[in-house]
Amino acid sequence: MVFSSIPFLFYFLPAVLICYFIAPKRLKNAVLLLFSILFYGYGEPRFLVFMIISIAQGYVLGLCIEKYRKNKRLKALFTALSCAISIGLLVYCKYADFFIRNLNALTGLSLPLLNIALPIGISFYTFQILSYTVDVARGSVEAQKNPIDLGAYVAMFPQLIAGPIVRYSDIAEQLKSRTHSLEKISAGARRFVIGLGKKVLIANQLAELISAYKASADGSVLFVWTYAVAYAIHIYFDFSGYSDMAIGLGKIFGFDFPENFNYPFISKSATEFWRRWHITLGSWFRDYVYIPMGGNRVSKPRWLFNIFVVWMLTGFWHGADWVFICWGLFFAVLLIAEKLLYLKKLERSRILAHIYKFLFVTVSFVLFDSASLGAAGRTVSQMFGFGGLTLVSTEAVYNLRSYAVILIIGIIDSTPLMKTLIKKAEEKPSGAVVLSIAEPIALLALLALCTGYLVDGSFNPFLYFRF
Amino acid sequence: MNKRIKYAVTAAVCGLWIFGLSLLGLILPDGDVSLSERRKLAVFPKLSAESLSDGSFTADFEKYSADQFPLRDGFRRIKAFGEYFVFGQSDSNGIYLRDGYASKLEYPLNPDGVGHVAERMGYIYDTYLKDSGGKVYLSIIPDKNYFMADGIYPKLDYDELVSTLREGADFAEYIDIFPCLGLSDYYRTDTHWRQERITGAAKALAAGMGVEIECDYEEKALDKPFYGVYCGQSALPLEGEEMIYLDSEEMSQIEVYNAETGASEGVYVLENAGGSDPYEIFLDGPRSLMTLTNPNAKTDRELVVFRDSFGSSIAPLLAEGYRTVTLIDIRYLPSPNLKFFVDFEGKDVLFLYSTLVINNGETMR
Numbered sequence: 001m002v003f004s005s006i007p008f009l010f011y012f013l014p015a016v017l018i019c020y021f022i023a024p025k026r027l028k029n030a031v032l033l034l035f036s037i038l039f040y041g042y043g044e045p046r047f048l049v050f051m052i053i054s055i056a057q058g059y060v061l062g063l064c065i066e067k068y069r070k071n072k073r074l075k076a077l078f079t080a081l082s083c084a085i086s087i088g089l090l091v092y093c094k095y096a097d098f099f100i101r102n103l104n105a106l107t108g109l110s111l112p113l114l115n116i117a118l119p120i121g122i123s124f125y126t127f128q129i130l131s132y133t134v135d136v137a138r139g140s141v142e143a144q145k146n147p148i149d150l151g152a153y154v155a156m157f158p159q160l161i162a163g164p165i166v167r168y169s170d171i172a173e174q175l176k177s178r179t180h181s182l183e184k185i186s187a188g189a190r191r192f193v194i195g196l197g198k199k200v201l202i203a204n205q206l207a208e209l210i211s212a213y214k215a216s217a218d219g220s221v222l223f224v225w226t227y228a229v230a231y232a233i234h235i236y237f238d239f240s241g242y243s244d245m246a247i248g249l250g251k252i253f254g255f256d257f258p259e260n261f262n263y264p265f266i267s268k269s270a271t272e273f274w275r276r277w278h279i280t281l282g283s284w285f286r287d288y289v290y291i292p293m294g295g296n297r298v299s300k301p302r303w304l305f306n307i308f309v310v311w312m313l314t315g316f317w318h319g320a321d322w323v324f325i326c327w328g329l330f331f332a333v334l335l336i337a338e339k340l341l342y343l344k345k346l347e348r349s350r351i352l353a354h355i356y357k358f359l360f361v362t363v364s365f366v367l368f369d370s371a372s373l374g375a376a377g378r379t380v381s382q383m384f385g386f387g388g389l390t391l392v393s394t395e396a397v398y399n400l401r402s403y404a405v406i407l408i409i410g411i412i413d414s415t416p417l418m419k420t421l422i423k424k425a426e427e428k429p430s431g432a433v434v435l436s437i438a439e440p441i442a443l444l445a446l447l448a449l450c451t452g453y454l455v456d457g458s459f460n461p462f463l464y465f466r467f
Numbered sequence: 468m469n470k471r472i473k474y475a476v477t478a479a480v481c482g483l484w485i486f487g488l489s490l491l492g493l494i495l496p497d498g499d500v501s502l503s504e505r506r507k508l509a510v511f512p513k514l515s516a517e518s519l520s521d522g523s524f525t526a527d528f529e530k531y532s533a534d535q536f537p538l539r540d541g542f543r544r545i546k547a548f549g550e551y552f553v554f555g556q557s558d559s560n561g562i563y564l565r566d567g568y569a570s571k572l573e574y575p576l577n578p579d580g581v582g583h584v585a586e587r588m589g590y591i592y593d594t595y596l597k598d599s600g601g602k603v604y605l606s607i608i609p610d611k612n613y614f615m616a617d618g619i620y621p622k623l624d625y626d627e628l629v630s631t632l633r634e635g636a637d638f639a640e641y642i643d644i645f646p647c648l649g650l651s652d653y654y655r656t657d658t659h660w661r662q663e664r665i666t667g668a669a670k671a672l673a674a675g676m677g678v679e680i681e682c683d684y685e686e687k688a689l690d691k692p693f694y695g696v697y698c699g700q701s702a703l704p705l706e707g708e709e710m711i712y713l714d715s716e717e718m719s720q721i722e723v724y725n726a727e728t729g730a731s732e733g734v735y736v737l738e739n740a741g742g743s744d745p746y747e748i749f750l751d752g753p754r755s756l757m758t759l760t761n762p763n764a765k766t767d768r769e770l771v772v773f774r775d776s777f778g779s780s781i782a783p784l785l786a787e788g789y790r791t792v793t794l795i796d797i798r799y800l801p802s803p804n805l806k807f808f809v810d811f812e813g814k815d816v817l818f819l820y821s822t823l824v825i826n827n828g829e830t831m832r
Contacts, residue, residue, distance in 0.1 A: 006532040007525075014489040044522050186474035189481035205554070217575050218621065395574075395621045402557035409554075436473045440480045447484045449553070452545035455536045456560070456702070 001042045003192075003245045004199045006454050012039065016157075020253060021180075029152040029175065032253065039157035040120070047119035050089055051155060057085045058129040059150050062136045066143035075137055082133040090126045093119055098320035121161035123317055125154050127284055132168040134288060141169045149175045158249035162242045164260040165280040171255055178254035188251030190443060195244025197446040200453050202410050203238035206230045209403045210369075212395070219389045223396035224382045228362040230403065231369050233410035236265065239278070265414040268353035269346050270334035270360055281317070285310050308332050318368070323376065327367050334360060491537040498535065503543075503699035505743045509534040543702035551703060562701035563620060568655045569697035569705055570611040574621045577826050581628055584828035585635025588818055591773070591802050592638050599811040601771075604676055605639035607632065608668075608777050608821040610658065614650035628822060639818060642675030644668045656705045657695025658823065659746055662780040663711040669784035676815055678766060678788035684713035689740045689748070696744070710745055713784070717763040721786055726756035726808060734759070734783045749779035755799035756808055759783065759792040766790065769814040773797060775824040798824075801832040 001008050016035040023031045041048045061082035068074035091099075097113045104111055132153075135141045144150040153175055159166050213227040243260035250257040264276035274282050293306045308329065315328020338346070346353040363380055370376035381387050400407075412418070425431030498508050512518065512527030519525075536542065550559040557563055561572050588605075596603055607629055616622035633641050652664035660668075666682035673680045692707025712735055723732050732751065739747040750757060753776055770789040772778055778794055786792045793809060800808070824830070 001525075005529065006536060007528060009485060010489040010492060010536075011532065014486050017485075043525055045520060182471065182474045182478060186477040189478055193481060201549070201554075205556075398557060398619070398621050402555075405553075405555040436476075439473070440476045443477065444480050444484065447481065448542075448545055449549045451484075451488070451536075452542040452549060455533055455539055455542040456546040457530075457533050 001039050003242065003249075004196055004204075004450070004454065007042075009196075009451075009454070012042075017252070028253075029146075030148050032156055033148055033152040036152070036155040036157040036160060040155065040160060043120065044117070047117075047122075050093060050119045050122060051125060054086060054089060054125060054129050055147075055151050055154050057082055058132055058154065059144065059147050061085075062133055062143040062150070063145070065133060065136045069137075069139065079133055079137040083130060086126050086129050086133075090122055092116070093122055095316075095320045124163050124165055125160060127165050127281075128154055128167065131165075131284065131288060135167070135169055141172055144168070144172075144175075156250075156255075158246045158253070158255075159257060162239070162246065163278075163280055164243055164246060164258050165284050166257050167284075170258055174255050180254045184251050184254065188248040188253075190248070190439070191251060192245050192248030193443045193446050193450075195241045195246075195248060196450050198237045198241030198244060198413070200450040201446075202406060202413070203234050203241055204453065205406050206234035206237070206403065206410065209399055209406075210234060212399055216395050218393040218395040219382070219387075220391060220393035220396045221382065221385055221387075221389050222392045222400065224379060224387070224389070225362075226396060226400050226403075228366050228379075228383060230407060232265075232361050232365045233407065233414065235365060235368070236261070236414060237410060263414065263416050265357075265361065265411075266416070267357055268350065269338050269343055269357070270331055271338050271343060273357065273361070274331065274335070281314070285314055289313060304336060307336055311335070323367065323370055323373060326373060326376075327364060330364055330367060488537055492532075492535070495537050500743075501534070501539070501699070502743055503540055503702070505696065505699060540702070544704070547702035557620070559701045559703055562697050562703070563615075564703065565615045565620075566650070568611060568615055568650060568653070569695070569701060569703065570615050571658075571697065571700070572616075572620060572622075573610060573612055573823055573826060574623055576624045576627055577828075578631070580826050580828035581631050582635070582828075584820065584825050584831055585632055587797060587802060587828075587831045588632075588636045588639070588773075591797075591805070592636070594802070595805060595809075595811045596638075596816055599814065599816075601811065601814045601816055602676070603636075603639040604642055604672075604815065604817045605633065605636050606642040606644055606672055606675070606817065606819050607825065608660070608819065609645055609648060610821055610823045611650065611653045613645070613822065614648075614653075623822060623826060625822065628825060632825065636818065640675070642672055644671050647671045654693065654695050654710075655708050656698050657693070657746060658697075658821075659695075659777060660780065661711065662713055662749065662784075665781055666713075666784060669781050672781070672817070672819075673785060673788050676770070676817065678768065680765070680784065680787040682713075682784055682787065684715045684718065686711045687714050689737075689745065691740060691745070693745050695746075710740075710748075712748060712780075717761070717787070718783060720762055721783060722760045722762075723750060724758045724760070725751065725754055726758070727754055746776070746779075750782065750794070752776070752779070753796065753799065754794070755796050757794045759786045759794070761786045761790060761792075764788065764790040769793070771795065771809065771811060771814050771816045773816070773818045773820070775820050777821045778819055781819070797832055798830045799832075 001012060003009070012035070016031070019035070020028060020031050037048065040051060061078045064078040065075055065082070068078065093116055096116060100111050100113055103109060132141070132144075132150075136143045144153070153166075153168055153171065154160075156166075209230045210227060213223055213230075216223065240261040247257045247259070258280050260278060260280050262276040262279065264273050267273040267276055290306055290310045293309065294302060295306065296303050298306065311328040311332035312325055313328070314331070315324045315326065318324040318327065346356060362383075366379050366383070367376045370379060378387060382389055422435065425435055497510065500507050509527065509530040511531055512524050514524060518527075547559040550556045551564075558572055562569055563572060592603060609625065612620065612622045613625055647668040648660070648665070652668075653660050663686050666684075669682055670680055689710045689712075693710035694705070694707050697703075698705045698707075714735070718734055721734050723734055724730075725732060734750060735748050736751045737748055739745060739752065744752065746752070759782060764786065765788050767790050768788070769791045770785065771793045772782055772785070773795050774782065775796065775798070782792050782794055793814075795805065795809065797805075
């Protein structure tokens with residue numbers, strides 16, 4: 001089930017809200033767990049088994065790790081076992097066919113593919129359970145004694161299928177005791193509606209533009225650039241919109257989930273971009289892979305190796321395909337080049353930095369969206385005039401004009417401009433009054449528009465479902 | 468405003484929206500059809516262990532929940548308003564407005580569709596017409612985009628479409644009616660052409676086939692405004708328009724035999740004016756096989772027209788020059804089965820299709 005759907009908004013959400021808020025405090029986590037299982041099982045119930053296995057092993061082995069905390073060998077054994085089960089399930093479901101395909105290509109064998117459908121959200125909840133057992137082993141959190149609470153943490157529907165990747169340490173206290181207030185509900189509802197608007201009104205519409213580009217036989221350089229820019233904005237609004245909805249829902253249920261995006265498109269370098277884009281994934285890899293490997297406190301060759309490994313894994317996390325691995329390595333190369341060569345120069349020249357940012361963002365997302373490395377190469381060469389395309393085509397002009405307002409809104413809303421304006425207005429008494437009146441009206445308008453778009457069956461894909 | 472009140476208002480607005488519409492959805496009875504979209508609405512899907520496990524229940528439930536959503540038409544209008552007026556998009560659900568006319572974008576050229584039409588025509592010629600002794604003609608009806616899309620909206624490569632079809636049907640003599648038509652010859656809110664505006668095209672067709680017709684008719688208007696197919700599809704606030712049909716004493720004597728029902732009826736089925744598609748007043752709408760018999764025809768010749776819905780309004784005008792006009796729609800009646808129903812001996816044959824149908828020609832059987 002996706003948040004931006006009628007079944008979720010008008011069937012599931014009212015039901016879970018009613019049950020959650022009438023349930024006594026001690027049963028609230030159980031209500032969340034129950035509805036999360038319904039939420040997850042709604043689309044493809046057979047995948048529940050993977051999630052239940054993951055939760056069960058995390059619970060049991062978490063307790064074992066804590067019990068044998070002083071016995072280094074047993075602690076390491078249970079930690080390794082938990083990690084192996086979690087990663088094993090992920091590899092089986094997500095990467096098995098990739099490895100078989102490559103093994104076949106390398107050896108000439110013809111091992112049959114497993115053709116396993118990817119359980120939704122497995123990449124997200126696997127990382128949550130990994131962080132939980134590793135943190136228990138490190139002693140930074142206590143093992144959860146209540147299986148319902150641990151189940152509620154892993155399966156919690158707001159963040160289950162597309163993040164943010166909430167670490168157990170982020171919400172361990174809130175699982176035990178959390179406050180529900182009108183302020184939190186209001187802030188959560190506001191955040192949810194804004195996220196819904198980002199997803200339905202911007203991301204979904206740009207997805208139609210991208211589909212039009214892909215279906216078109218009327219290629220031109222203008223159309224390729226329109227697509228590349230639209231795709232970058234689309235993926236940002238799609239994913240950050242979903243994160244906004246997740247964070248908003250979390251607030252309604254009394255949780256404070258970590259932020260996942262911080263205006264990544266205003267970055268001046270790839271280094272800064274990854275501090276602002278999918279923050280919870282970046283910090284997960286930093287804390288559970290990069291730093292344990294030695295981080296940057298090692299020899300230069302080892303440091304370079306660490307960076308390549310982390311970014312290869314980051315790319316691989318996004319998908320079992322060489323395209324994603326190369327996408328990760330593309331960023332590894334940029335990050336190393338920035339650190340060794342030109343990061344300081346970029347910081348000195350805003351114009352140069354923004355041109356550089358614009359180019360690496362568009363090119364990287366073209367690669368991300370490509371079916372193969374060859375297709376990515378073709379599209380990038382077309383962007384720079386090497387594809388034998390005409391400069392302008394009728395379809396390109398039509399689509400650019402048709403989506404111009406959405407693209408402009410997308411570009412403006414990718415910057416903190418609106419946030420700054422609202423903050424400034426709030427500082428003035430008259431501005432605060434106007435905003436107090438305007439906000440509910442704007443939210444109502446957003447809800448009405450989003451409902452209209454959903455009722456009329458507009459295009460509603462969700463990219464991060466495949467991760 | 469007090470912060471607490473602000474929080475309460477925000478929470479109340481969102482809560483009322485979600486819970487209110489949810490409750491309304493539970494209270495209101497499910498509908499059967501959407502008159503504006505001219506289609507059946509989805510019904511609650513069957514719940515079973517199988518439908519749950521294979522995901523078909525949830526997929527069907529998504530359709531059901533959207534189709535049966537309370538105030539559905541109103542929300543569709545909100546969406547159209549958003550697309551067209553808030554986000555300044557050039558079309559809504561693929562339908563665009565220009566100079567007061569609505570049309571659906573139709574592009575790019577679909578070579579497979581066009582090729583399939585040519586192949587079907589070739590099959591019909593080889594199977595039924597080669598030795599039938601009649602003449603074979605081809606004419607193509609441009610859709611509104613031909614006139615509306617120029618320079619701004621992407622449109623079909625009409626020259627390519629016409630030349631592909633002419634090459635594929637080189638056994639047929641081509642009659643060009645493009646110059647006889649303009650945008651004002653079509654309904655503002657519908658795909659089709661206006662019967663009262665196509666007498667020129669009818670005369671050109673008849674002349675091309677060696678028959679002279681005068682098209683001297685009285686214009687009669689329906690007493691209800693006509694809301695064409697684009698009103699519902701786009702959900703844009705389009706105004707209704709006048710629907711006129713051409714009548715005369717001779718026209719009223721034409722007998723129309725409907726092979727599907729075995730019944731005989733008149734050229735105009737006026738009770739359809741109150742139905743979901745008033746354009747169906749012309750020869751009772753989409754029918755696989757009909758024969759018009761005109762006792763007052765100017766010649767004794769007989770004509771077979773392979774046609775789509777555009778043919779419904781022009782065929783009665785052509786009947787002025789033919790003793791019988793047989794209308795065949797091979798989207799509904801597969802061409803291999805024609806031998807059971809139609810005798811082509813000595814009859815002229817006209818392939819008359821709109822560019823919209825030709826471009827989606829895979830539907831021809």
